Amino acid sequence: MREQILVSAQRLVQQRGFNGFSYADIADEVGIRKASLHHHFPTKTDLGLALIDAYTTQLQSGLRHIGESFNNPADQLRAYVAIYRGSLDAGRMCMGGMLASDALTIDPVMLPGLKGFFACNIEWLTEVLAVGNSQRIFALSGSASDHARMLLAALQGALLIARTTEDIEAFERTTSLLITDILRKG
């Protein structure tokens, strides 16, 4: 049940933000009463902390899987971008981006976990970009970590705008451009 609650709540946060859903929404979805939810997560902050933790674990698991599935840094980067594309197709934003936009309204105890999530993304991207650059697969114009931050920012923003403008095609073109600009020409 705890797992069902987390699955439901995660979807709600990704689609509506942390202030955009209530215990009543979750209760309807998982089929128990509001009050019963408080047995699993006494406060909404407790739920939020568990969500960030679970989401970061999902990310790390996904990144590990990419590392095991692809040797080529370019393919790894494309697989990373595909995660965002899959999210868009499901009508979901990145939970990190949604919580970031709610940063001033949520309990501050959630912020370290949120920062950790972004750090996870940046560290992994930095490593992939650095390896690709040293293998002359990529041709970075700046440091690997600067490119990593730029990629993360661009993907978060592209996801946000694409959902609102309902333009998946534009998302696709943006991410293609991001990748080709990193790949060594000719």
Added chain:
Amino acid sequence: MREQILVSAQRLVQQRGFNGFSYADIADEVGIRKASLHHHFPTKTDLGLALIDAYTTQLQSGLRHIGESFNNPADQLRAYVAIYRGSLDAGRMCMGGMLASDALTIDPVMLPGLKGFFACNIEWLTEVLAVGNSQRIFALSGSASDHARMLLAALQGALLIARTTEDIEAFERTTSLLITDILRKG
């Protein structure tokens, strides 16, 4: 008074999102009672529509000013980026980005105005990039409109992440990289 309300509400949306403030917050700030606000904006949706309209007007005015102040497309682009930097310094997000993250929870009648705001940004950026490219000041790897969308997405995402990670330095490096990647290399 209507103007004071809009100023207050705009700041609140940019910092806390459309669901992150109430009429009580505005009332405290402008010094009238909650009920009096409904005389100026009967519903919160009415307020939201007025905010989007005012914000788009501010954008257009700002873009016009940039066009009048700088002839060089590179300087125009830097001035555009500086708008986001100024927002970050004020602890504010772009209102467009905030409303986009709230897209599924706000009254759908606000969505056309929100899409129009993004279209405004993309059209202006596309024009600046196209001119700079034809003047051989820029060296675009893709179409001007694709680069425009990418820039907008990257700036929105960078703003969001920089506020959460409290890393203005990272925002600065990201935007520098975005601009240098567009400029024709020495």
Added chain:
DNA sequence: GTCTATAACGAGATAGAC
């Protein structure tokens, strides 16, 4: 245009029975 007063609702949360 602004006020007091209040309605109507939904939110997060608690108590205690089963």
Added chain:
DNA sequence: GTCTATCTCGTTATAGAC
């Protein structure tokens, strides 16, 4: 672990006096 019942608070919104 789940339930019913309830509490308290904040929210948007309205009625009607001044």
